[in-house]
Amino acid sequence: MSHQSELIETDIDAYLAQHERKELLRFLTCGSVDDGKSTLIGRLLHDSKMIYEDQLAAVASDTTKHGTTGEKIDLALLVDGLQAEREQGITIDVAYRYFSTAKRKFIIADTPGHEQYTRNMATGASTCDLAVILIDARYGVQTQTRRHSYIASLLGIKHVVVAINKMDLVEFSESRFEEIKQSYLDLSKSLNPAELHFVPMSALDGDNVVNISERTPWYSGKSLMQILETVEIASDKNADDFRFPVQFVNRPNLNFRGFCGTVASGVVKVGDKVKALPSGKTSTVKSIVTFDGELDEAFVGQAVTLTLADEIDISRGDMVVLADSEQTLSNRLRAHLVWMSEAELKPGKQYLFKFASKVTPGVVADIEYRVDVNTFEKSEESAMQLNDIAVVDVQLEQEVVVDAYQKNRATGAFIVIDRLTNITVGAGMAIEALASAAATKGDYSEFEVELNALVRKHFPHWDAKKIG
Numbered sequence: 001m002s003h004q005s006e007l008i009e010t011d012i013d014a015y016l017a018q019h020e021r022k023e024l025l026r027f028l029t030c031g032s033v034d035d036g037k038s039t040l041i042g043r044l045l046h047d048s049k050m051i052y053e054d055q056l057a058a059v060a061s062d063t064t065k066h067g068t069t070g071e072k073i074d075l076a077l078l079v080d081g082l083q084a085e086r087e088q089g090i091t092i093d094v095a096y097r098y099f100s101t102a103k104r105k106f107i108i109a110d111t112p113g114h115e116q117y118t119r120n121m122a123t124g125a126s127t128c129d130l131a132v133i134l135i136d137a138r139y140g141v142q143t144q145t146r147r148h149s150y151i152a153s154l155l156g157i158k159h160v161v162v163a164i165n166k167m168d169l170v171e172f173s174e175s176r177f178e179e180i181k182q183s184y185l186d187l188s189k190s191l192n193p194a195e196l197h198f199v200p201m202s203a204l205d206g207d208n209v210v211n212i213s214e215r216t217p218w219y220s221g222k223s224l225m226q227i228l229e230t231v232e233i234a235s236d237k238n239a240d241d242f243r244f245p246v247q248f249v250n251r252p253n254l255n256f257r258g259f260c261g262t263v264a265s266g267v268v269k270v271g272d273k274v275k276a277l278p279s280g281k282t283s284t285v286k287s288i289v290t291f292d293g294e295l296d297e298a299f300v301g302q303a304v305t306l307t308l309a310d311e312i313d314i315s316r317g318d319m320v321v322l323a324d325s326e327q328t329l330s331n332r333l334r335a336h337l338v339w340m341s342e343a344e345l346k347p348g349k350q351y352l353f354k355f356a357s358k359v360t361p362g363v364v365a366d367i368e369y370r371v372d373v374n375t376f377e378k379s380e381e382s383a384m385q386l387n388d389i390a391v392v393d394v395q396l397e398q399e400v401v402v403d404a405y406q407k408n409r410a411t412g413a414f415i416v417i418d419r420l421t422n423i424t425v426g427a428g429m430a431i432e433a434l435a436s437a438a439a440t441k442g443d444y445s446e447f448e449v450e451l452n453a454l455v456r457k458h459f460p461h462w463d464a465k466k467i468g
């Protein structure tokens with residue numbers, strides 16, 4: 001290795017180490033089509049000097065070809081990326097972008113503003129600390145604004161920045177800003193209180209995005225970037241309740257048995273008394289092993305292998321918690337469910353439900369009510385359609401650890417998977433455990449067809465009529 005490349009490697013290591021130590025903020029941008037999301041993200045990256053010169057040159061040349069901003073450089077082109085996608089008119093699914101400033105590193109989940117929004121937002125937002133909700137200053141609060149705010153609240157996002165954009169088109173009017181702020185405050189009254197910030201902004205010109213604008217002398221708050229860099233998020237993570245979903249049991253030889261997984265919440269230390277669920281058997285943490293050596297304690301987000309002092313039976317899908325924690329195990333729960341499939345959900349149809357590392361068959365036993373995300377009104381329905389959000393009762397075949405999502409986002413969330421296609425068709429957030437009950441049978445017809453086909457394949461000598 002030449003001296004120069006050694007130097008570069010050292011620089012890269014130092015750079016990575018420096019970034020590694022910074023706190024990570026995950027945020028989501030949402031707005032109706034054309035509110036200026038792409039322009040805003042481009043502006044954030046540009047003004048915090050996160051764009052390389054060659055990319056800028058490419059954008060400048062694209063602006064003349066495809067831009068919508070005349071003489072001004074069209075920063076949306078930077079974000080919208082693939083030209084083909086832009087020509088198609090929509091961007092599908094969530095795009096993640098990474099950048100960092102001197103203070104923090106960031107992951108932006110950018111969800112497009114078209115019909116599939118609910119699904120995409122639910123997918124992108126479930127791990128987000130903060131949501132930026134864009135409002136076009138000319139139009140004020142829209143139906144989409146209500147929907148985004150509702151979903152952000154449902155997903156337990158604690159910080160919301162209401163970015164009142166395109167202020168340049170309303171002459172940076174303070175009264176217009178105040179009017180929109182007030183109507184937002186009215187709509188958010190019935191939602192879980194999030195920490196709210198309102199910022200008057202022009203993403204196109206850069207006012208109050210990274211730098212404080214001279215064109216809003218009446219605004220004494222922070223710029224969006226200042227908020228992103230300083231908002232307090234450490235206390236949002238559940239540091240109290242230790243939860244360790246076992247992903248894999250590692251038994252390379254008879255002398256070693258380790259339980260691998262990622263700490264979903266809380267802290268565990270060597271010597272802690274723990275119990276495995278659902279069995280309830282207890283033991284003591286003997287060691288916490290990682291790729292880089294052993295640790296005395298492990299925190300939320302760390303991928304580790306635990307070894308225990310006693311040989312207790314633990315398998316994939318089990319949850320390790322502290323021995324004294326009061327833990328609700330149940331096969332019935334109430335939950336918010338976001339339905340993401342074109343095929344409607346009918347109570348009684350069997351699906352797979354995945355909670356952390358545990359997968360169990362189950363059914364939605366009952367739809368209590370559906371929430372209209374535009375008006376927040378509740379209605380009784382016998383089925384759920386694409387993008388519907390409802391409060392449902394879930395009945396599972398096996399007991400799972402049920403944490404309320406608002407208390408523990410890592411273990412309170414679950415997904416619903418179609419058995420035959422293996423596609424995720426729903427995202428759920430547990431509200432509360434209900435008393436366990438004997439599993440009801442549900443509609444197993446598809447499952448039975450599948451099972452019978454397997455039986456016929458492997459035991460062709462059996463009389464098909466008897467089983468089918």
Ligand SMILES: Nc1nc2c(ncn2[C@@H]2O[C@H](COP(=O)(O)OP(=O)(O)OP(=O)(O)O)[C@@H](O)[C@H]2O)c(=O)[nH]1
Nearest residue numbers: 033034035036037038039068076113166202203204
């Ligand atoms: N005058 C003005 N125009 C803006 C501002 N922000 C964005 N625009 C323009 O609004 C239009 C839409 O901006 P985009 O950033 O593409 O909007 P978007 O929300 O990302 O839209 P989709 O990607 O289609 O969902 C573009 O023509 C932008 O140049 C602003 O602050 N002021």
